[in-house]
Every structure is written in structure tokens, then in C-alpha cells.
Amino acid sequence: MRDRRDRIRAITEFGQSASGYEGLNVLVTGADGFIGSHLTELLVRRGASVTAMCLYNSFDSHGWLDELPVDVHGEVKLLRGDVRDPAFVSRTMVRVDVVFHLAALIAIPHSYAAAQSYVDTNICGTLNVLEAARANDVMRIVHTSTSEVYGTALSVPISETHPLQGQSPYSATKIGADMLAEAYARSFDLPVTILRPFNTFGPRQSERAVIPTVMRQVLDPAAVSIRIGDTTPRRDFTYVEDTASAFLALGLCEQVVFGRAYNAGSGDAITVGDLIDMICALTRCSKPVEREDQRTRPEKSEVRALVADSTRLQEATGWHPTIGLREGLERTADWWSERLASGRVRSELSFAT
Incomplete structure (x- = not known):
């Protein structure tokens, strides 16, 4: 050893x-x-x-x-x-x-x-x-x-x-x-x-996570609305x-x-609702947002806020995020657009809860 x-x-x-x-x-x-x-x-x-x-x-x-x-x-x-x-x-x-x-x-x-x-x-x-x-x-x-x-x-x-x-x-x-x-x-x-x-996001992420499930519904013409659970939790996305x-x-x-x-983590947080607004603005989407109770966690199980203090990692290794939320969302939207255009995503809707 x-x-x-x-x-x-x-x-x-x-x-x-x-x-x-x-x-x-x-x-x-x-x-x-x-x-x-x-x-x-x-x-x-x-x-x-x-x-x-x-x-x-x-x-x-x-x-x-x-x-x-x-x-x-x-x-x-x-x-x-x-x-x-x-x-x-x-x-x-x-x-x-x-x-x-x-x-x-x-x-x-x-x-x-x-x-x-x-x-x-x-x-x-x-x-x-x-x-x-x-x-x-x-x-x-x-x-x-x-x-x-x-x-x-x-x-x-x-x-x-x-x-x-x-x-x-x-x-x-x-x-x-x-x-x-x-x-x-x-x-x-x-x-x-x-x-x-x-919370990590980007290409290849399952629709179980909030960003890909929103991104899919925003960009897929088969989706007439954006169905989501609770929009009030705050998350730190990297x-x-x-x-x-x-x-x-x-x-x-x-x-x-x-x-x-x-x-x-980035140390910055955004509510799910504001995140949806940002994605819609980036993609020029005007679809309505609809809340679905089946997408919410049990009442006592929802985590209301996650915001990282990464000081320990930064001091030990020098690591820090280099790609901001907006740029990352743009890259993710490009990936989803390409997959939808190439037919590598099923046409029928089966969005994760």
C-alpha cells in the first residue's frame, strides 16, 4: 500500500x-x-x-x-x-x-x-x-x-x-x-x-429529476403544458x-x-418555479404550468431548501464551478433538442413523477 x-x-x-x-x-x-x-x-x-x-x-x-x-x-x-x-x-x-x-x-x-x-x-x-x-x-x-x-x-x-x-x-x-x-x-x-x-444537471440525466422533466415538456411538441409538482423548494444546481x-x-x-x-455545489439557489421561468425564457416557451399532486413528495418528506457551502472542498482542492446555471441550461436544452429532433426520445409522453 x-x-x-x-x-x-x-x-x-x-x-x-x-x-x-x-x-x-x-x-x-x-x-x-x-x-x-x-x-x-x-x-x-x-x-x-x-x-x-x-x-x-x-x-x-x-x-x-x-x-x-x-x-x-x-x-x-x-x-x-x-x-x-x-x-x-x-x-x-x-x-x-x-x-x-x-x-x-x-x-x-x-x-x-x-x-x-x-x-x-x-x-x-x-x-x-x-x-x-x-x-x-x-x-x-x-x-x-x-x-x-x-x-x-x-x-x-x-x-x-x-x-x-x-x-x-x-x-x-x-x-x-x-x-x-x-x-x-x-x-x-x-x-x-x-x-x-x-443537485447536478445536464445531458443524459433521467426525467426523474426536475430539470430534464421540465426541459422535455418545454421542448416536446407533444406536451401541451408543463406538469410539475411543488414549485416552492429551493435547489442549488451544478x-x-x-x-x-x-x-x-x-x-x-x-x-x-x-x-x-x-x-x-455552486452556493446559489433558485426555486423550482423560478427555474421553470428561466427555462421557458431560454427556450421561448409559453406553455402553461400545471401542478400535479402525484409529483409531490409526502408532506413530511419534502426537502425545502438545499444550498451548498463548498468551502471545505475548495480549500482542500481548489475546485469551484466554472459553468453557470444559465449556460448549463442552454447546453442541456441543445442536447434535448437534438435528441427530440433525431427521434431518440419516445414520442408518447411518460413523464416521471
Whole structure:
């Protein structure tokens, strides 16, 4: 383990933390997802040898990785499996230098209906990753948390010392996974750190999230209105390329404290209602907005405000967002417009609640 830690220290001491993944063997769990696919792409462009773990399925699909640019896709080792399988995870981590653990069940509404599956994947799956990293002397693990662990803010902006509040089964399982990562750092000196992204948005995001579901309805001529739930919560949105850069920053930085969480967010918040107005203005959409109760969370479960204090991450790594909300929304609108024009989105409406 000492040789591997010396290797990562040598890389960072030469000031290459922004692009110093050349020659490193990197594993990304959950690489087939929204953030995972962007992180995989960025790692390849930074010179890493990337193994992308995707959830096995019978459709011969690697999720969003199937839509990576050809020059990137050809450089990725695609691996199907499941973080719930400890033997598989352990075999996957042989000779791996850095692990970015993103595999998780994330749909908050579904967590109310199938809480056990979230425990199995988010908690037990994380335990398998930590045990495998420990057994294989991995030199750095970046575990993915979520701003949802804070619940409704008791004070804003939210720093990492804010109390953790499980306001959904999903957030409760992410709190449990975070505590496992902290415990393994304390108990076994495991070099694991925790990234806690606030709301991330951009191309490839599922319509479960608010920005893509609004963007789809705004741009799809088959939608005569914009159907949405509660428009009053405030959210801190970060463009996906900036979130991916935060992962890379934590993956090499020597100033991080193992077992500690680091927020990644812009520090600016906007209500869902004002966000819809901004998207409509950017796209010149005049469709009416209709509230649907089925899209709202249970009364005591809604998180009213999430605004990040990312000072800890910025001081440790120098990271800060570079793409503002307006520019990110423009890029996202361009992506949705292209997909709708090319027919790669189903014509029938089935917008997520």
C-alpha cells in the first residue's frame, strides 16, 4: 500500500492534480448512469485506464456509456455486474489504484415503495466496495453521497457539519453508506473520502429529476403544458461537468481528510418555479404550468431548501464551478433538442413523477 500512496503523492506534488490520471487504473462503479458516464468520459480524456462497472441487464446495454463519443468509448473497459455481489466486486478491484463509487439506487419516489432494495444496493453495496478496496490495497476511494442527507436545512448555506436528517428511505440509506465510509477510514485507515454533490444537471440525466422533466415538456411538441409538482423548494444546481471535476479533484488531492465529507455545489439557489421561468425564457416557451399532486413528495418528506457551502472542498482542492446555471441550461436544452429532433426520445409522453 505504501508504494501506491507514494505514487499518488508524487503525482500531486508535481502539480498535476487536474490532469494527473495518466497511467492510473481507475474503477468507476455506476458508470452507466448520468454522472458516472460523464466522470468516465473525463477520466479517459485525462489519461486514465478506466474500468466502467455497469449494472448487468438483459438488453445488452451499458446505459449512457453506449452514447459516449467513439474515441472515448473505445478506451473504456466495460464490465457488467452488481455491487451487491461481494465476490464480483472484490475480483473487479484487483490492481485498481483509484475507485469512484457511484453505484446506487437514486429515485427518491421509488424508495418509499421498495426500501429494502435501497438498503441492499446503497448500504450493502457500499460495504462490499469498502471491503474489496481494503483487501486489494486501493490507494484512494471516493464514495458518492448526496445533499439529500441533510434534509430540510436548519441553516443555509449548508456545511458538512449540518445535522444529517433522513427524510426519505433513499436519504436514510445514503446516510448509512456515508457512516460506513467514515467508519472504515477510522477503523481500518482506509483511504476513503466522501463527495456530497448538490443537485447536478445536464445531458443524459433521467426525467426523474426536475430539470430534464421540465426541459422535455418545454421542448416536446407533444406536451401541451408543463406538469410539475411543488414549485416552492429551493435547489442549488451544478452542471455535470463541474461535478465530475469535483470527483477528479478528490481522487488525487493529498490535503483531503479520509472519512470526511466534502460538499460540491455552486452556493446559489433558485426555486423550482423560478427555474421553470428561466427555462421557458431560454427556450421561448409559453406553455402553461400545471401542478400535479402525484409529483409531490409526502408532506413530511419534502426537502425545502438545499444550498451548498463548498468551502471545505475548495480549500482542500481548489475546485469551484466554472459553468453557470444559465449556460448549463442552454447546453442541456441543445442536447434535448437534438435528441427530440433525431427521434431518440419516445414520442408518447411518460413523464416521471
